[in-house]
Amino acid sequence: MNENRFQKRTLFLILYIVFALLPIYWMVNMSFKTNEEILSSFSFFPQHFTWDNYKTIFTDPAWYDGYINSLIIVAINMAISITVALPAAYAFSRYSFIGDKHLFFWLLTNRMTPPAVFLLPFFQLYSTLGLMDTHLAVALAHLVFNVPLAVWILEGFMSGIPREIDETAYIDGYSFPRFFLTIFLPLIKAGVGVTAFFCFMFSWVELLLARTLTSVDAKPIVATMTRTVSASGMDWATLAAAGVLTIVPGAIVIWFVRHYIAKGFAMGRV
Amino acid sequence: MITTKPVNQKAWWLVLPVVICVAFSAVLPLMTVVNYSLQDIFSPERRVFVGTEWFALVMRDEELHAALWRQLTFSLAVLTVEIPLGIMLALAMPAKGWKSSAVLVVVALSLLIPWNVVGTIWQIFGRTDIGLLGAMLQEMGYDYSYTGNGTHAWLTVLTMDVWHWTPLVALLCFAGLRSIPDAYYQAARIDGASKFAVFRYIQLPKMRGVLMIAVLLRFMDSFMIYTEPFVLTGGGPGNATTFLSQYLTQKAVGQFDLGPAAAFSLIYFLIILLLCFILYNWMQRVGTDSKEGSDHE
Structure with a gap:
């Protein structure tokens, strides 16, 4: 019975992973093809294997600067x-x-603003402040959706820690900052890891605000992509290669925080 | 866990940085939009106060009503598919070892792709001549075309969203599951509890917090979905996949000027707010009931 159940779960997991990987495989597949091959024929493997698309990205500053800018923006945003x-x-x-209670819910309401029409106010606000086309502008704008999320996720994790721990620490003579940094923070590592990942993710893929608030110096990779797409038709192959490369930093981040996500056990043990 | 918390007004100081951040990056723009929605703007110098005229205009818009219903159906479909699927996935993910790490990374991959790329990839992926999904469906004998058939387009957008966002639900639930102490499972084993009982009375209540975040996030984000369907189908064929956000942008950029678009986005905002508020309160009540273990809903 138990064995059977285990197998069903594994089967479900494998099926899902296949479903999850197929579109990504198709993107990787496309990134090694030429545009002509992508549009002319259906094939599981590139017939004329080429690294050219990746070469374009690694040699053209307009492309690789996009990745650097994105990383800077995301780092500032995550830290704040x-x-x-x-x-x-x-x-x-x-x-x-x-x-x-009202404040808690109000925080979340800030995620609910449809971006399309808020672009212009954002543009005006950051122009007035002289922050246009800086990394800081995009990082600050992305706080709208990341700060409420961070508070919500962290609050969830913190509520799982019994309050007796705080009280014991105060009785032992810990000051609040010392208690928070040396005792409490290690207990919610998992929460911080998960939060960091989500902040990274939402900021990394956001397009509309990032595109509106930057022009040259701080242009993130998502915005760089749209420009290449519209130039002289669709450059599918380069776009696919760029897409593959956008996954890499995130995959590294999740690799680092995977223990925090998987070792949530520590939270309830104390 | 719901013992009374000590009242401490100084806690406001801890919250203050967040309030300042959010006020700067959300409340200021919101005020500007309110300002637009009440004026007819010809140029920065020439603007006329028109009161609630734009709101009245927008409320009478038949196409808006259609887009709103499409949006509600879509968001509902997203929640019905993604939440159970995400929970199942979280339960099926291995808890320890290299397998756990590998699965975590693989599951999270789709979240890390920029939204415009997601749309572009699915655009190719769904084509019957050069895309895997389209070709497979055609092999199976379906006359599949996401550009020609409204239902197909709608289902493709939904599948894309499920592919894109189920990992979010799964990761949150996974983290929630991992925070359950081993002792709970041991106690359940001693009591001889069935797998379902363990899920119903231990795992589900313990996941309540993360699940609430997951439901609200998925609801809000699917309600504001823009980039992916815009790239994939452009809202077509016909209006089949023109969701609220896209309709708003069409109006803002194409036909209307700023005033009606601002009024529309405020109404839009209030709709999301209202629905989230209902969801939030409902989930909080359901959660408290299940904690007492008396309610078998």
Whole structure:
């Protein structure tokens, strides 16, 4: 019975992974083909295998700068999001204060703004501040959806930690900052890891705001892609190669935080 | 866990940085949109206050109603498919060892692809002449065409969204599952609890928090879906995949000027807000009930 169940789960998992990987495989497949081959025939493997698409990206500064800019933007955004969200999440999970429930929900409402029409106000705001085409502008704009998310996820993890731990630490004479950094933070490592990953992800793939707020110097890779797509028809092959390369940094990030996600066990043990 | 928290108004100081951040990056733009929605703007210098005229205009728009229904159906479909699928996936993912790491990374891959690339890939992927999905469906004897058949287009967008976003639900649930102490499972084993009972009375209640985030996130984001269907189908064929966000952009860029578009986006915002509020409160109530273990809903 148990064995049987295990097999069913494994089968389901394998099926899902196949489903998840097929479109990605198709993209990898396309990235090694020429445009003519992509559009002319159906094939499981590239018939005229080529590295040219990747060469284009690694030799043209307009392309590889996009990746660097994206990484800078995402790093700034992640740092700010997690720094401001940690104390707030702690406050929400440990204390009652006037308007806490409303504030908690209000935070999330900021994720609900449809981006299309908010582009112009953003443009005006950052022009006025002289931040246009800087990494900081995009990183700040992305706070709209990442800070509420970070607070929500961290609060969830913090509420899983018994409050007795805090009280014991205070009785032992720990100050709040010392308690928070040396005792509490290690306990919610898993939460911080998951939060970092989600901040990375949402900021990495966001297109509309990033494209509006940058022109040359801080243009992230997602925006670079759209420009190449519209130039003289569709450059499918280069786009596919660029797409493959956009997965790489994220895959590295999740590889680093995988333990935090998988070792959530530590949270309830103490 | 729902013992009363100590009241401490100083906690506001801890929340203050977040409030400032969000106020700067969300409330200021929102105020600007409110400002637009009440004016007829010819140029930055020439603007006329028109009151609620734009709101009245937008509310009477028949096409908007159609887009709203399409949107609601789509978001509902997204939630019905992705939430159970994500939970199942989280339960099926191995918990330890290199397999766990490998599966985590593979599952998360689709989340990391920029949204415009997602649309572009599926555009090729779904073509019957050069794409794997299209070719497979044709081999199986379906007369599949996401550019010609509205239902096919709709289903393709839904499949794309399931492929793209189910991992989000799965990862959140996985992290939630991993936070359940071993002792709970041991206790359940001693009691001889069935797999289903373990899921219903241990795993599901423990996942409540992350599940709530997952449901709300998926609801909001699917309700504002724009880039992927725009690239894949351009809203067509006909209006089959023109969702609210795309309709709004068409209006804002194409026919209308800023005023009606701003009024529309405020109404849009309020609809999402209302629906999320209902979902949020409902899920909180359901969660508390199941904690007491008295409600078998």
